Amino acid sequence: MEEVSAVSRRRLLVWAAGFVLATSAMAALGLLAYQADRAQMLKCRAKELTSAGALKTAEIAAWRRERLTDVARFARGPTLIRAIEGKNSADLHLMLSVNRKGGIYEDVLLVTSNGKVLGAALDPLQHLPAETTRAVAEALASRQPVLSDFYTNALGLAYIDAVMAVSNAEQEACALVLQCNASKRLYPLLQAYPGSSASVESVLVRRDGDQMAHLSCLRHQDNQAMSLKRPLPERQLPTMRAILGRQGIYTGTDCRGVQVVADLRPIPDSDWFLVTKGDEAELLGAVREHALIFASIILLGILLTAAITALCFRHRQASLYRSLYHAQREQAVANAKYLASERAAQKVLADSESRLKALISHVPGIVFRCGTDSYRTMQYLSANCRALTGYDAEALLDNSKLSYYDVIHPDDRQKVWDAISAQVKHNTPYAVEYRIVTVDGSVKWVWESGSAISDSADKTHRLEGVIHDITARRLAAERETELMAQAHQTQRLEALGRMAGGVAHDFNNALTVIIGNAEWLQDSVKTTEDHQKSIEAILQASHRAADLVNRLLGFAARQISLPRAIQLDETINRLTETMNQMLGSRIHLRIQMDTPPWPVMMDPGQMTQVLVNLVENARDAISGEGTVTVTLENMHLDGTADETADIVPPGDYVCLSFRDTGCGMDDETQAKIFDPFFSTKSSAPDMGMGVAIIYGIVKQNCGFIRVTSQPNQGTCFSIYLPRHGQLAPTVTPDSESHPPTVAIPAAKQEGATILLAEDEPTLLNLTARLLTSMGYTVLAAEHPTEALRLARDFKGEIALLLTDLVMPTMNGAVLCETLLRERPTMKRIFMSDYAANITAQQGVLPADAPFLQKPFTRDQLNTKVREVLSGKSA
Secondary structure, X not given: OHHHHHHHHHHHHHHHHHHHHHHHHHHHHHHHHHHHHHHHHHHHHHHHHHHHHXXXXXXXXXXXXXXXXXXXXXXXXXXXXXXXXXXOHHHHHHHHHHOOOOOOOOEEEEEEOOOOEEEEOOOOOOOOOHHHHHHHHHHHHHOOOEEOOOEEOOOOOEEEEXXXXXXXXXXXXXXXXXXXXXXXXXXXXXXXXXXXXXXXXXXXXXXXXXXXXXXXXXXXXXXXXXXXXXXXXXXXXXXXXXXXXXXXEEEEEOOOOOEEEEEEEEOOOOOEEEEEEEEHHHHOHHHHHHHHHHHHHHHHHHHHHHHHHHHHHHHHHHHXXXXXXXXXXXXXXXXXXXXXXXXXXXXXXXXXXXXXXXXXXXXXXEEEEEEOOOOOOEEEEOOOHHHHHOOOHHHHEOOOOOOHHHHEOHHHHHHHHHHHHHHHHOOXXXXXXXXXXXXXXXXXXXXXXXXXXEEOOOOEEEEEEEEEEOHHHHHHHHHHHHHHHHHHHHHHXXXXXXXXXHHHHHHHHHHHHHHHHHHHHHHHXXXXXXXXXXXXXXXXXXXXXXXXXXXXXHHOOOOOEOXXXXXXXXXXXXXXXXXXXXXXXXXXXXXXXXXXXXXXXXXXXXXXHHHHHHHHHHHHHOOOOEEEEEEEEEEEEOOOOOOOOOOOOOEEEEEEEEEEOOOOOOHHHHHOOOOXXXXXXXXXXXXXXXXXXXXXXXXXXXXXXXXXXXXXXXXXXXXXXXXXXXXXXXXXXXXXXXXXXXXXXXXXXXXXXXXXXXXXHHXXXXXXXXXXXXXXXXXEEOOHHHHHHHHHHOOOOOXXXXXXXXXXXXXXXHHHHHHHHHOOOOEEEEEEOOOOOOEOOOOOOOOOOOEEEOOOOHHHHHHHHHHHHOXXXX
C-alpha cells in the first residue's frame, strides 16, 4: 500500500504540472494568435494602402500627362498659329476659348517671354504669378511642354499651369499657358479613398530646397496647400521619408505625433511624391476586439482543463490498482511476443539476404569485397566472376588457389595499386581501368569502381565495389581513333592536292614561256657553242620540270581527261602483254574475272597509267620470284562491311584488286604511301609520284582506293570505281571514230590568219611571235571580248581559232561556239595547263576537240596547227 500511495503522490504532482503546462500553453497560443492576427491585419491594411497609392499614383501621372499633352497639341495647332500670325484678336480669342476644353482649364493665355499677356480666353491677368513666369521661360528655352509649380490665388485656391512654346510664330517668341484649378481638378483625386475611414488620406509632397512642402491639404489641419512645410531633419515623418527616396510600406509617426501606416511612392516623370497613410489605431481597431475574444476562449479553456484534469486524476487512481493486478500477466504475454518477434526478425533477415544475392547476380560484372593488402585478398565475389575471368569465385576467395592480383595483367598491376592506394589514402571513391588475363589466356579490359570501408568493430579497412567488362567499349574507342586518323589523312591529301594543282597552274604558263623563248633563242640568234649548250640545258631542265608538273597534276586530280564509258576487262586484256613484259620472267601475272564487269566512266589513258604504275610498284616490291594477281569483280556495297564502310559509301562499284607477294609495308609507311615524293626507294629518278598519281586519278574519277599490307606479307591495292548507268560501246583503237573532215575544206597554211586568245600577256606575246615566224598572220587578243571584236572587225577569212580554255568572263569553249555561228568554216584548237572541270563529260571541252597541253614546245605548236589546218584533226 505504501508503494501505491507513493505512486499516487507522484501522479498528483505529474497531473498538477501537466495542468500548469496546459494553461501556460493556452496562454502562449492566445498571445501568438493575437500577434498573428495583428500581423495579418497589418498586412491586409498595408495591401489596401498599397493598392490605393498605386491607383492614385497612376491617376496623378495620367493627369500630368494629359495637361502636358493638351498644351503641346494646342501650341502646335496650325489654326492657333495662323491666328497669331494674322494678328486677328477675335480669331485668337476664339482659339484660346476653344482650348479651354469645355471649362477643364480655368483660363488659356498667350504670353510673351517677358511676361506680357498677348491674349486670354477670359479676362487677362494683370500680373502673372512667379511660378507661371518661370515655367514660361523654361518652356521657351527647352521647346518642350512644362508644368509650373503650385501657386494659390487671392481666394486660397491652388493652381498649376501647363506651358508650351508656340511653334512657328513669326512675331515675338510666345508660349501658351493652360491654367488648371488644382483644388477642383487634382485634389479630388487625392481625397477620394476606396473605403470608409476617418484617418486614411493621400498627401502630395515635394522637396523645396532644404524643406519638405505639402502640395495638398491635410484632413486634420486647416492649412492650405504649399503653406505647411517641414525641415528635412525630421526624418521620422512618412512624407519626409518619401522625398528622401523611401518607397513601399513605412510605419512611423506623422506631424501630429500619431503612429501611422503609410505607402510611399514617387509620381513618375515629376518631383512629386504621394504618401497614402492612415492611423494605425484605426486600421488595427478590429485586432483589439479579436484579443478580447481570444482571452475569453483561453479562460474558458483553462477552466475546462482544470475540470478534465481532476476527473482524469480520479480515474487514474481507480485504474492504478487494476494495473497492478494485470502487470504480471502482461509481462508474461510481452515475453512471449518478444520471442515470436525475434524469430520473425531472423526469418526476415534470411529472406533479405537471399533477395540481395539474387539481385547481385543480375548486376553486370563482379560485385566484390576484398582486403587492402597487396594481394587484394577477396572476401566476397558475386556469381558473375566465372563469366568475366573464367575462374570460379571459390578459387579467388581468401586466395585459395590464386589471388586476384595474379589475374591483373602484369603491366597494369603497379598502376592499379598506385591508383587505389592514392584514393584510399584520401578516403575518396576510386575508379581505374586495367587489363586482366582470363583462365584461357585472353586479355580483357575492365573498369573497377569502389571505395574504402572502415569496420568500427575491429578497426580494419576493406574495399567494396564493382568490376565491369569494357573490352567492347575500348575496341570501339580504338576503332573510332583509327577512323579519325584515316579522315585526317584524307583531308591532308586533299590539301596537298589543292596546293599541287595551284602551283602547277602558274608553273605551266611560266614553263611554256621559258621553253618557247629558249627555242626562239636557239634558232634565231647566232650564238657561240657555249651559249647553245646553255640553251639546251635550259630546255632539258624545262622539260623535266614540265614532266614533274604533269605528275603533280596527276596527284592533284587536275589532269585534262576525256572520260567515256569503258569495260575494264577489255582494258586489262589489251595491256596483259605489256604488263608481263614489265614484270619479267620471275613474276607471274594472274588475272581473275568471274563475271563481265559493269561499265565505268573513265579516260582509257588514265586507266592505262594506273595499271602501269601499279605494275612498276609491284615489280619493285618483289625481290625474287613472286606473283601479281589482278581481280575484277562487281560489288554492291550497303555500308555494313567493316572493311569498306569507313572508306566507300554505299552503292554499285567495280572493284579492281591488285595484289602482290612483295615485301609489304608497316603502318607508318602506309600512312605516307599517297604523299607526293614519298618513296621507299632511293634510286628512282621520279621517286614518290607513282602511287600519288594513282590516288589523284582515282579521286578525279569519283572513285576510292584502299591499301592493306603487312611486312613480308605483300600488298593489295583495292580501287572502287562507280558503276556507269548504261553499257559502254565496245571501242577499239582501230575503230575509234572522228568527225568527218570533208565537211570543212582544209585551209591554206601559207599566210593563213589565226585568231589567238590568251589571258597571260607573256604567253600571248610568245605564241604570237612563234606563229608569225611560222608564216601565219596572227590576231592576238588578251581577253575574250577583244577576240570577238577582232574577229568581227577583220574582213578576211580566219582559218583557225587558238584559244585558252580558262579565261575571265568567258571560257574558250563558249568563245569558240560564239565565233563559229559567225564563221562556220573556222577551225579551232584549245589549249590549257589544267582544269578540274574541263572534260568532255562535263560539257566544257567539246568532245574530240583538238587540244594542246601546256607547256608546249614550238614543234608541238607547229605540228598541232598544221594537223588542224590540213584537216587531219577535228
